[in-house]
Amino acid sequence: MAVCIAVIAKENYPLFIRSVPTQNELKFHYTVHTSLDVVEEKISAVGKSLGDQRELYLGLLYPTEDYKVYGYVTNSKVKFVIVVDSSNTSLRDNEIRSMFRKLHNSFTDVMCNPFYNPGDPIQSKAFNGIVSGMMVQTG
Amino acid sequence: MSVPDYMQCAEDHQTVLVVVQPFGIVPEDHFFKIYKRIASVSQVSIRDSQRILYIRYRHHYLPENNEWGDFQTHRKVVGLIAITTCTSAKDWPQTAERFHGQKEVYSSTLYDSRCLVFGLQGEIAEQQRTDMAFYPSFDECSDVERRVEDFVESIFIVLESKRLDRATDKSGDKTPLLCVPFEKKDFVGLDTDSRHYKKRCQGRMRKHVGDLCLQAGMLQDALVHYHMAVELLRGVNDHLWLGAALEGLCSASVISHYPGGTGGKLLGRKPSISQTTDAGKRHRPGAQEVLIDPGALTTNGISADTSTEIGRAKNCLSPEDIIEKYKEAISYYGKYKNAGVIELEACVKAVRVLAIQKRAREASEFLQNAVYINLGQLSEEEKIQRYSILSELYELIGFHRKSAFFKRVAAMQCVAPTIPEPGWRACYKLLLETLPGYSLSLDPKDFNKGTHRGWAAVQMRLLHELVYASRRMGNPGLSVRHLSFLLQTMLDFLSDQEKKEVTQSLENYSSKCPGGMEVITLSAELKLPPVPFTKLPIVRSVKLLNLPVSLRPHKVKGLLGQNVSTASPFIYSPIIMHSRGEERCKKIDFQWVQGDVCEVQLMVYNPMPYELRVENMGLLTSGVQFESLPAALSLPAESGLYPVTLVGVPRTAGNITVNGYHTSVFGVTSDCLLEDLPAVKTSGCLVEVIPSLPRLQLATSLPRSAHTPQPMSKEELSSSVSVQLFNGETQQLTITLENIGCEDIETLEVTSKVVNTKEKVFSNFLSWKLEEALSHLPLKPGLTVTLTVSIQVKLDFSGQENLLQDLNDDGISVTGLPICSPLRQVLKPRPETKPISNDSGKLEYSHIKVRCAALSSSNQHTEQHRHRNEERKDMKTYSMRIYLEWIRRA
Numbered sequence A: 001m002a003v004c005i006a007v008i009a010k011e012n013y014p015l016f017i018r019s020v021p022t023q024n025e026l027k028f029h030y031t032v033h034t035s036l037d038v039v040e041e042k043i044s045a046v047g048k049s050l051g052d053q054r055e056l057y058l059g060l061l062y063p064t065e066d067y068k069v070y071g072y073v074t075n076s077k078v079k080f081v082i083v084v085d086s087s088n089t090s091l092r093d094n095e096i097r098s099m100f101r102k103l104h105n106s107f108t109d110v111m112c113n114p115f116y117n118p119g120d121p122i123q124s125k126a127f128n129g130i131v132s133g134m135m136v137q138t139g
Numbered sequence B: 001m002s003v004p005d006y007m008q009c010a011e012d013h014q015t016v017l018v019v020v021q022p023f024g025i026v027p028e029d030h031f032f033k034i035y036k037r038i039a040s041v042s043q044v045s046i047r048d049s050q051r052i053l054y055i056r057y058r059h060h061y062l063p064e065n066n067e068w069g070d071f072q073t074h075r076k077v078v079g080l081i082a083i084t085t086c087t088s089a090k091d092w093p094q095t096a097e098r099f100h101g102q103k104e105v106y107s108s109t110l111y112d113s114r115c116l117v118f119g120l121q122g123e124i125a126e127q128q129r130t131d132m133a134f135y136p137s138f139d140e141c142s143d144v145e146r147r148v149e150d151f152v153e154s155i156f157i158v159l160e161s162k163r164l165d166r167a168t169d170k171s172g173d174k175t176p177l178l179c180v181p182f183e184k185k186d187f188v189g190l191d192t193d194s195r196h197y198k199k200r201c202q203g204r205m206r207k208h209v210g211d212l213c214l215q216a217g218m219l220q221d222a223l224v225h226y227h228m229a230v231e232l233l234r235g236v237n238d239h240l241w242l243g244a245a246l247e248g249l250c251s252a253s254v255i256s257h258y259p260g261g262t263g264g265k266l267l268g269r270k271p272s273i274s275q276t277t278d279a280g281k282r283h284r285p286g287a288q289e290v291l292i293d294p295g296a297l298t299t300n301g302i303s304a305d306t307s308t309e310i311g312r313a314k315n316c317l318s319p320e321d322i323i324e325k326y327k328e329a330i331s332y333y334g335k336y337k338n339a340g341v342i343e344l345e346a347c348v349k350a351v352r353v354l355a356i357q358k359r360a361r362e363a364s365e366f367l368q369n370a371v372y373i374n375l376g377q378l379s380e381e382e383k384i385q386r387y388s389i390l391s392e393l394y395e396l397i398g399f400h401r402k403s404a405f406f407k408r409v410a411a412m413q414c415v416a417p418t419i420p421e422p423g424w425r426a427c428y429k430l431l432l433e434t435l436p437g438y439s440l441s442l443d444p445k446d447f448n449k450g451t452h453r454g455w456a457a458v459q460m461r462l463l464h465e466l467v468y469a470s471r472r473m474g475n476p477g478l479s480v481r482h483l484s485f486l487l488q489t490m491l492d493f494l495s496d497q498e499k500k501e502v503t504q505s506l507e508n509y510s511s512k513c514p515g516g517m518e519v520i521t522l523s524a525e526l527k528l529p530p531v532p533f534t535k536l537p538i539v540r541s542v543k544l545l546n547l548p549v550s551l552r553p554h555k556v557k558g559l560l561g562q563n564v565s566t567a568s569p570f571i572y573s574p575i576i577m578h579s580r581g582e583e584r585c586k587k588i589d590f591q592w593v594q595g596d597v598c599e600v601q602l603m604v605y606n607p608m609p610y611e612l613r614v615e616n617m618g619l620l621t622s623g624v625q626f627e628s629l630p631a632a633l634s635l636p637a638e639s640g641l642y643p644v645t646l647v648g649v650p651r652t653a654g655n656i657t658v659n660g661y662h663t664s665v666f667g668v669t670s671d672c673l674l675e676d677l678p679a680v681k682t683s684g685c686l687v688e689v690i691p692s693l694p695r696l697q698l699a700t701s702l703p704r705s706a707h708t709p710q711p712m713s714k715e716e717l718s719s720s721v722s723v724q725l726f727n728g729e730t731q732q733l734t735i736t737l738e739n740i741g742c743e744d745i746e747t748l749e750v751t752s753k754v755v756n757t758k759e760k761v762f763s764n765f766l767s768w769k770l771e772e773a774l775s776h777l778p779l780k781p782g783l784t785v786t787l788t789v790s791i792q793v794k795l796d797f798s799g800q801e802n803l804l805q806d807l808n809d810d811g812i813s814v815t816g817l818p819i820c821s822p823l824r825q826v827l828k829p830r831p832e833t834k835p836i837s838n839d840s841g842k843l844e845y846s847h848i849k850v851r852c853a854a855l856s857s858s859n860q861h862t863e864q865h866r867h868r869n870e871e872r873k874d875m876k877t878y879s880m881r882i883y884l885e886w887i888r889r890a
Helices: A025-049 A093-112 A125-136 B010-014 B028-039 B063-070 B089-105 B144-168 B181-187 B195-215 B219-236 B239-257 B288-292 B306-315 B319-333 B337-357 B360-372 B380-396 B400-414 B424-434 B456-472 B476-489 B496-512 B580-584 B770-774 B802-810 B822-827
Strands: A002-008 A014-019 A057-063 A067-073 A079-085 B015-022 B043-045 B052-058 B077-085 B112-118 B132-135 B538-544 B587-593 B598-605 B612-622 B626-629 B631-635 B642-650 B654-665 B668-673 B686-690 B696-700 B719-726 B730-739 B749-754 B766-768 B784-792 B845-855 B879-886
Touching (some): A002 A093, A002 A125, A025 A057, A025 A079, A067 A093, A079 A093, B010 B052, B010 B239, B010 B337, B015 B028, B028 B052, B028 B077, B043 B144, B077 B089, B089 B112, B132 B144, B195 B219, B195 B239, B360 B380, B380 B400, B456 B476, B476 B668, B612 B642, B612 B668, B719 B730
Parallel strands (some): B077 B112, B587 B686, B749 B879
Antiparallel strands (some): B043 B052, B598 B642, B612 B631, B626 B642, B696 B730, B719 B845, B766 B784, B845 B879
């Protein structure tokens, strides 16, 4: 399942980043940070050609030796990045999509919280729970 | 071939390689001066044709790489320019011998060579030789460029003859098999008569001719040859050479599409003659048409023959195709372990093309592939080079984060444990270059705006690395600066343990090199601004305190009465005089006095999980000379708000502004300016300092009263003494006045005022002789004068019924008279009054309070103490009033 899930603000700084605790956390920070290059590139390319109607799901950003990095951009340019293990071949594109959708819904809930200040790191327990759910079990 | 040339770009395929080498004793700076001049001849238009020959110069080239010259002719060293010094004729034979030795190295591929000899004069130097040029010294060689051009032309002649030779050699039977070094053993014992083999030979030769055409400036011919080569080689599955043919095709197309070059400004080309006359960017009239059919060229330089245009459009790949073919070529190269360098270089070339086409994502795929190309055992230096170039290429396609990532990897490689002499300096330099990629600025001002927004974990790592690298570089000053920055900006992200570690190492470094507020200049464009510790401790509010009541200046009312001293003659004005900016620094409505200790109160707290020692904490002011008296404080771990009073003495008069404070924490001094700290609450920091005033200390012979009366008004202060007297008794009260200031006291006034309303009770209660005291005036600093006041109590009981009652009300007890119960009540011992004598025979007593109020107000410096334009000249007065007061005892 996902080994790292990150939410990145419009201005490209992290709002939320969590990875499997057993592994080197910094490594995932680097992975997600560099994936933003590809995300930006993809957004700018789409923006030019299609205009308003665009797919939020960006698909595979780039594969590394050990991980696959998937991206998703909301209409307000908030980015979600999910890193999964390359060895996990059972994971289908559709499942990744549904993970992103779930993440997006939960993020919307966070934004609806009147006490949440947009732009601050996300500390919501409910959101954390959703993320934990995606990092543990499959599907 | 093991060493890739990361600077390669597609245009390099049309260049010829010339190696410029020194031998013998050639000072390096002279060599590079000459090398630069030679290298300036990067393109030569050949006489009698419109073709241009491009030259690539190298001062080092591995002979091993030269062996790949048949595979791609631009890898072949075709020219050699040797540079040497020779001072005497007798050294000459030896020098000539060595020149031949130099030629030997590249003999298999060399078309021509030259030797530039410096320092030789005499008959040898006078002989005319084509392969030698003699110059008396490194400064007198004006025609080097011309010699090089001649040399290039001679190379061209050889190249052209080879091209024609190969191009016309179509017999097929005798076509030799060109091969790369690692293939040689594979072809031993192969059937040389098979069709398959022949086709292979033809295909490879075709590709080779294409290369030669490209070098000789015949772009269209090259394209045709490459196309044919691709067809032939595809048929025989000769993948390596097929890849090369495809790459040649790409290169030729790139050259025709992007005449500006893809290699960046390093390889930027001068517009050639043919281009200047050409309007369309894509239509570069190839000079080969001229050669084939001189009639095709019209006077304006554009080919009138449309057939060549059509042919060009067909042969030349479209921009999309170029990338497709590059991909294909690279996939073929990828099949051969030994062609790693070729594959890597092809990737680099493709990325450069994609960068021009602004197709960053595809470029990143090529780069991603390049990362995984295994070149076998790389030396550390090669690894560094590889990572740096990857970083540069990522930068080129706008992937700043990736670029920073690889640059950091390169930096780490510089100091890998396997390197015997780690290059900490290089590492540090590379790390600094990664800063923008991690959106990290080393200016703490950028972090003052609200909460930290960035990749804290990654940035912290980078800062730690900077600290470590600068320490290993032997520059503790830099380490201290970086550590301070880390502590200041990343405080919220450091764990308690990390905070401890960081501060410990900071203390450690700063003991060697105390940190200060100066800007550290690393290079012209990179300066490290100072890092003030505004968070150690955190200051919440700054409040300027008024002087203690007894020392507050008081203005004596002028003789002309109260002048209204406002700036405007109007009572109301709709124009708001203060702008918003001034609000923060608005003037406070009290004054400080020159020479008096003034105080500012800060509310601070310590965010650290351990005790914080702040040394040398003082005020930063401007406006007047200010002597700050620094304080040292020790704040307990994670303290709450903690008041700290900073003191100082203004030494001149004027308006003083408190700009901030300075601290010294962990051996780092910092100046924290309030304007940079928007979070700090302040009620204004501009206050007027008035010229120094005299100070008078007053002492009396009577014991002080424990009872403090209410101050009568703001401007009057009081201190109390008490005395108990019986009716009719007289007592002397000595008042000692001492001048404890540093100004002369010039006048003294004494008045008395009875506070009690029942003044009818008294008659001539106090009396004094001022004359004697006045004779001592003006009172110099440090001197004293005494004033004797006699207190005489006389109560008048005459005929007023309610007098006693009144007295009781006022707390005056009259004993000895049949007085009722209130007395007892009154007489109850109270803490602040001594028990009154039990002797009922005594007449009465009164509790007299002598209040001495020193009202200090002076116009010692009238002209300086003027308020606004108020023109008034007061008498220099120092007035003292003594109040006597009945104290209410109830």
